[in-house]
Amino acid sequence: xxxxxxxxxxxxxxxxxxxxxxxxxxxxxxxxxxxxxxxxxxxxxxxxxxxxxxxxxxxxxxxxxxxxxxxxxxxxxxxxxxxxxxxxxxxxxxxxxxxxxxxxxxxxxxxxxxxxxxxxxxxxxxxxxxxxxxxxxxxxxxxxxxxxxxxxxxxxxxxxxxxxxx
Numbered sequence: 001x002x003x004x005x006x007x008x009x010x011x012x013x014x015x016x017x018x019x020x021x022x023x024x025x026x027x028x029x030x031x032x033x034x035x036x037x038x039x040x041x042x043x044x045x046x047x048x049x050x051x052x053x054x055x056x057x058x059x060x061x062x063x064x065x066x067x068x069x070x071x072x073x074x075x076x077x078x079x080x081x082x083x084x085x086x087x088x089x090x091x092x093x094x095x096x097x098x099x100x101x102x103x104x105x106x107x108x109x110x111x112x113x114x115x116x117x118x119x120x121x122x123x124x125x126x127x128x129x130x131x132x133x134x135x136x137x138x139x140x141x142x143x144x145x146x147x148x149x150x151x152x153x154x155x156x157x158x159x160x161x162x163x164x165x166x
Contacts, residue, residue, distance in 0.1 A: 009149035010144065011079035015133045024065050032058055076130055080149050085121060087128050092163040098127045103153050108146045119143045 002124045019027065035058050039051040047157055070092045075087040086100045101123040121128045129144045 005081050006034070007079045007081055009078070009146070010077075011078045011145070012049055013076040013078070013131055013134065015072055015074055016032070016135075017068065019065075023071065024069055028058075028062055028065065031061055034063070036096065074133065078130055078146070080146075080153065082153055085150075087121065087130055099126070101126060101128070103150065106150055108143065108150055110140070110143045117143075119146065 004061065035054050038055040042048070042050040042054065073090075073092045073094070075090045077090075079086045079088075080103060084100045084102050085106055086098065089097045091097075101121060105123045106119075107122045109120045109122065111120050115140055117136060118129050119131050119142055121130060130146075131139050134142065
């Protein structure tokens with residue numbers, strides 16, 4: 001028998017980022033060299049405004065890449081036990097928000113009201129959206145997994161080896 005507080009389902013969701021920190025630094029280095037070469041060429045041709053704009057794009061792209069790296073620090077941890085489901089959402093700044101809902105009355109819903117389906121957990125008038133930064137196929141997969149896990153908690157299968165027909 002599974003202890004009542006043992007996790008039945010656990011998922012750690014993090015945003016997908018294809019660039020590592022090393023990759024970001026490589027992109028910045030290549031962009032800097034390329035922009036400096038373009039700026040130098042146009043400066044030698046006498047088109048100094050083009051050179052200025054070419055050099056201004058470097059800090060802009062660096063800032064946008066820094067925002068991308070910062071947003072990659074967000075995460076969601078979903079843990080389902082026989083008694084409750086706990087969702088711990090961590091934003092990019094490291095602030096955590098935790099919500100626990102009783103699993104006995106838990107509803108796992110797929111809300112497609114705004115066009116993009118949302119996975120919403122609700123119980124006793126409280127609700128929590130999970131997987132907001134996932135792509136649609138991943139959200140549907142999360143919905144299926146959560147729905148099946150909640151169904152498994154509500155409808156446990158008891159395996160009695162004495163009653164088996166071998």
